[in-house]
Amino acid sequence: MRLVLLGAPGSGKGTQAARLKEHLQVPHISTGDLLRAEVAAGSKLGLEAKEVMARGELVSDAILLGMLEDRVSRADTANGFILDGYPRNLTQADALDALLKRIGQPMDYAVQLDVPTELLVERIAGRAAAEGRADDNPESVRKRLEVYNTQTAPVIEFYRQHGQLTVVDGVGALDEVFNRVVSALAPTADVG
Ligand code: B4P
Numbered sequence: 001m002r003l004v005l006l007g008a009p010g011s012g013k014g015t016q017a018a019r020l021k022e023h024l025q026v027p028h029i030s031t032g033d034l035l036r037a038e039v040a041a042g043s044k045l046g047l048e049a050k051e052v053m054a055r056g057e058l059v060s061d062a063i064l065l066g067m068l069e070d071r072v073s074r075a076d077t078a079n080g081f082i083l084d085g086y087p088r089n090l091t092q093a094d095a096l097d098a099l100l101k102r103i104g105q106p107m108d109y110a111v112q113l114d115v116p117t118e119l120l121v122e123r124i125a126g127r128a129a130a131e132g133r134a135d136d137n138p139e140s141v142r143k144r145l146e147v148y149n150t151q152t153a154p155v156i157e158f159y160r161q162h163g164q165l166t167v168v169d170g171v172g173a174l175d176e177v178f179n180r181v182v183s184a185l186a187p188t189a190d191v192g
Contacts, residue, residue, distance in 0.1 A: 001026060001080040002105055003185070004087075004096075006156055007113035009144045010120035010127075011170050012177060016113065017084040019178050027076050031085040034067055035059060054134045056143030058088055058151065065095050072099065080108075089151040093158045110159035111181055113170035117145065 001024055005013040014030055021028040035053060038046030045067075049059045068086055071077075087093040100106055115123075121141060128136035135144065159165040166184045170177055 001109070001185070002083075002100070002107050003080070003109045003111065004083040004107055004159075005111055005113065006152075006159070007170060008115065008117070008120050008148045008152075009141065010123040011113040011115045012123075012174075013084045013113060015174060016178060016181055017082045019174070020082050020181065023182065024080070024082065026080040026082060028082045028084060029068075029071050029077075029086075031064060031068065031088075033085075034071065050134075054140060056135055056140035056147065058147060061089070061091050061095070064088075064092060065099075068096070069099060072103070080105075087152075087155050087158075088147075090154050090158060093155045097162075107159075107164055109166060109185055110162075110164045111184060112156055112159075112165060112167045113177070113181075114167050115170040119171060120145065 003020070003024075003026075005017055005020075007013050014032065017028045017030065035046070035049050039050045039053070040046070045063060049063065052059050064086060072081065083096075087096050096107075124136050124141050125138075127133060135141075156165065168177070168180045168184050172180075
C-alpha cells in the first residue's frame with residue numbers, strides 16, 4: 001500500500017507513521033528524518049539543509065526530489081511505503097505525482113491528521129522539553145506553522161481534487177488516532 005500522511009507540524013505524522021509501518025509492513029519514509037540524518041552525518045546536503053531547517057523554512061524542492069527519488073527506488077518499497085513530510089508544497093505534489101506515474105505505482109491514500117493549532121503548539125513544546133530538536137523553539141514553530149498554512153495546506157486540496165483524501169481526527173490518545181487511521185484505510189479492519 002502506498003500512503004501519504006498529511007498534517008501540520010505536531011499533528012502526529014511521524015508518530016503514527018512509526019506505528020503504521022509495523023501494521024502495514026512497509027517502510028516509513030520521513031523526509032524530515034532523511035534530512036536530519038544528512039545533518040547528523042555532516043554531508044554537503046546536510047550542511048545546506050541545517051540552517052534552513054532550524055529557521056523552520058522548507059529545504060529546496062530540487063534537493064528533496066532527488067532524495068525522494070533515491071529512497072522510493074530502493075527494493076524495500078516493492079510492496080509500498082508510508083510517506084511522511086512530503087509533499088510540502090504544490091511543486092512537490094506535482095513532482096511526486098509524476099514520479100509515481102513514471103514508476104507505475106500510484107498513491108492509494110492521502111490521510112490528513114486534523115489537529116487544532118493550539119494543540120499543535122502544545123505538543124511541539126512538549127517535544128522541545130523532552131528531545132531538544134533544533135527546530136522546536138517557539139520562533140521556528142511559528143514559522144513552520146506559517147509555512148504549513150501558506151504552502152502545505154494547498155496540498156490537501158490537491159489530494160481532495162484527486163479523490164484520494166481522507167481526513168482523520170488527530171486529537172486523542174495515540175492508540176485512538178492509530179485506530180482511526182487504520183479504519184480509514186480499510187473500513188472493515190479490526191486492529192483491536
Ligand atoms: P518534519 O520532520 O516532517 O517535522 P514536523 O512536520 O514537525 O512533524 P513530525 O512528524 O516530526 O512531528 P509529529 O507530528 O509526529 O520536518 C522538519 C523540517 O524538515 C521542516 O520544517 C523542513 O525544514 C524540513 N523538511 C522536511 N520535509 C521537507 C520537504 N518535503 N520539503 C522541504 N523541507 C522539508 O509529532 C510532534 C509531537 O507531537 C511529538 O512529540 C509527538 O510525541 C506528539 N504527538 C503526536 N501525536 C500525539 C497525540 N495523539 N497526543 C499527544 N501528543 C502527540
